[in-house]
Amino acid sequence: MEELKTRNEELERELIKSLQREENIKTELQRLRERVRVAEEAEERLCSQLGDLEAETVDQAHAYRAHLVALMDQLEAAHKFIESAS
Template sequence: MAPSISIGTAAPSSSAGVNKKSAAGVDEAELLRRRNAELEREVAALRLELGAARRRAETAEEAEERLCEQLGDAEVEALELARAYQAQVQALAAELAAARGARADR
């Protein structure tokens, strides 16, 4: 005769299985609540950081606009000075030519 093999299954008692599942579910839910609260704090911190970065960017843009305006004013002033200097040099050159011409006539 061949030996017989029996496979037995252990059936957990109904109250022990439910308690373990509900305890595991409560622990998992608590873990998820904690993780969610942690993530919400991180999001709040990132929003504050983003707001600060936006304010810095706006300040930098305003400063850039002021610098561009000042540069434009400086360029206009430099051009006016260069034209005035060139006119003065031309006037002096004409005066020198006139003086040399009067000297040559003697």
């Protein structure tokens, strides 16, 4: 009978340790889930910002090209003026 009581106490201690490990794992899992959620939100913000920057870059490229074309037109007009004056 004493042997069963001792074995029962051992099993209870193991159960308590197991339950504590399980609780620790649950806590760690919850922390990891929160970190993943934060990372996903950050990724979404970065993707949005990247899209905005890409659109801005395209707009700036179009504006730069238009400016270059205008300068080339002015240069061509200046050349024609100089040639006609000569």
